[in-house]
Structure formats: structure tokens, C-alpha cells
Amino acid sequence: MERFRITAEPLDEHAIAEGLSTSEDGAVVVFSGIVRAQNKGRKVLHLEYEAYEAMVYPVFERVAEDVRERFGVERLRIHHRIGRVDIGESSVLVAAASPHRGSAFEAARHTMNEIKRIVPIWKREFFEGGDVWVEGPKEPVTE
Amino acid sequence: MTGSAAVTVLLFAAAREAAGRGRLDVPYREGITAAEVWKDLERERPALAPLAGSVSVAVNHRFVPRDTVLAAGDELAFLPPVSGG
Numbered sequence: 001m002e003r004f005r006i007t008a009e010p011l012d013e014h015a016i017a018e019g020l021s022t023s024e025d026g027a028v029v030v031f032s033g034i035v036r037a038q039n040k041g042r043k044v045l046h047l048e049y050e051a052y053e054a055m056v057y058p059v060f061e062r063v064a065e066d067v068r069e070r071f072g073v074e075r076l077r078i079h080h081r082i083g084r085v086d087i088g089e090s091s092v093l094v095a096a097a098s099p100h101r102g103s104a105f106e107a108a109r110h111t112m113n114e115i116k117r118i119v120p121i122w123k124r125e126f127f128e129g130g131d132v133w134v135e136g137p138k139e140p141v142t143e
Numbered sequence: 144m145t146g147s148a149a150v151t152v153l154l155f156a157a158a159r160e161a162a163g164r165g166r167l168d169v170p171y172r173e174g175i176t177a178a179e180v181w182k183d184l185e186r187e188r189p190a191l192a193p194l195a196g197s198v199s200v201a202v203n204h205r206f207v208p209r210d211t212v213l214a215a216g217d218e219l220a221f222l223p224p225v226s227g228g
Contacts, residue, residue: 033228049227050155050156051227052153052155052201052220052222054204054218055201055204055220058204058205059204080227091228092227092228112228115227115228116225116226116227116228117225118206118225119225119227120155120201120220120222120225120227121225121226121227121228122155122156122157122223122225122226122227123226123227124156133156133157133160133223133226134226135157135197135223135224135226136224136225136226137224138196138197138224139197140196140197140198140199140200140209141199141206141222142199142200142206142207142208142209143206143207143208
């Protein structure tokens with residue numbers, strides 16, 4: 001299983017954790033972000049994701065390095081969809097394995113926060129009556 | 144200096160749509176910065192102007208400050224606020 005994957009195919013929350021943990025690990029956390037049917041009072045029909053793929057992989061590496069430094073978690077995988085994703089499907093999976101649960105939870109949470117802050121992926125929300133690019137933090141990233 | 148030296152510019156999401164295209168080459172000139180390339184783009188494609196304050200800049204797949212001086216052959220990308228996850 002690849003550590004990092006960008007794919008137009010459905011994500012597999014079981015496969016992402018296969019073979020991730022070692023005999024030192026006491027915890028595996030798998031986070032699945034799924035598409036919900038309403039957002040900001042709008043009825044969502046589906047999402048479409050666009051990625052700057054050539055940059056996504058090095059930024060995933062940077063996030064993994066950050067997670068290693070902050071939490072000592074070395075076993076981390078990130079899989080993200082591109083293209084159309086329907087209600088109820090996973091758009092993103094993060095798996096973290098660690099000797100203890102605290103650091104595995106923290107690693108998964110921090111990874112998701114960093115995905116939303118610096119990973120060059122954008123979602124377009126198609127809702128009843130229109131569509132819109134969803135935008136995260138407006139402050140430009142400079143390093 | 145060859146006459147064909149260029150910088151590849153990539154635009155994504157809202158920036159791509161505002162510009163009407165996701166990729167173009169601009170002529171390289173010595174000392175040119177990412178901010179200057181953006182200004183030139185904005186002059187030709189005014190729909191980009193509202194995005195000026197929020198785009199991040201990447202050169203060769205790394206985030207950089209806007210005043211970064213470019214090299215011939217660089218891949219320069221303008222990234223609207225990301226929204227993955």
C-alpha cells in the first residue's frame with residue numbers, strides 16, 4: 001500500500017491500514033472524511049476535487065515529516081480522492097500507527113488540519129441551485 | 144540568454160477559471176519576481192484581481208514568498224486558498 005495516494009477511485013478504509021502497524025504499535029487510528037448532504041444551509045449534491053498533483057506529494061512528505069517531529073509518529077498514510085465524490089463517500093483517509101493511542105490520534109488530527117491548510121487540493125461544491133469553489137484559510141502560505 | 148527562455152505558469156481552481164486557462168508560458172526576464180508575473184496576468188485577465196490577496200505562490204512545488212525572483216524554466220503556480228479534506 002502506498003503511503004500517499006491521489007486517486008479518482010473509491011478509497012478503502014481497511015486497505016489503508018493493512019500492514020501499517022509493527023509489533024511496537026499499540027494503536028492504529030484511521031480517519032475517514034466523508035461528503036455530507038448539507039453545508040451552510042445548502043443541500044449538497046456532490047463535490048468535485050482538483051489537485052496540483054506534482055506538488056501534493058512533496059507537501060504530503062512535508063506533513064509526514066512534521067508529524068514525525070511533533071508526535072514521534074513514523075507510520076502515516078494519506079489517501080485523497082480527486083474528481084467527483086458523492087454524498088457518503090470518503091474524500092480523504094488518514095492512517096496513523098503508534099505505540100500509544102494519544103500520539104496516533106494527535107497525528108491523524110494534525111495531518112487533517114495540515115491537509116486543510118497547505119495541501120494543494122480544492123473542492124467545488126455542487127448544491128441545489130448552483131456550485132461554488134470552497135476556500136480554506138485566506139491567509140497566503142509563504143513557506 | 145536564449146530568446147525562448149520562459150517560465151511556466153500554472154493556475155488552479157478559481158484562479159484557473161478566472162484566467163480561462165490553467166497553464167501558460169510567460170517570457171523570462173532577469174530579476175522577474177512571482178508578484179510581477181501575477182501583475183502582468185492580472186492586467187491581461189482582470190477577473191483575477193479579486194484573488195490577488197489570497198493566492199499562495201509556489202515555485203517548483205514549494206511555497207515561496209511573492210517577491211521570490213524566478214529562474215528561466217521555473218514552474219510557477221498560483222494557488223487559491225486550498226480546501227482539501
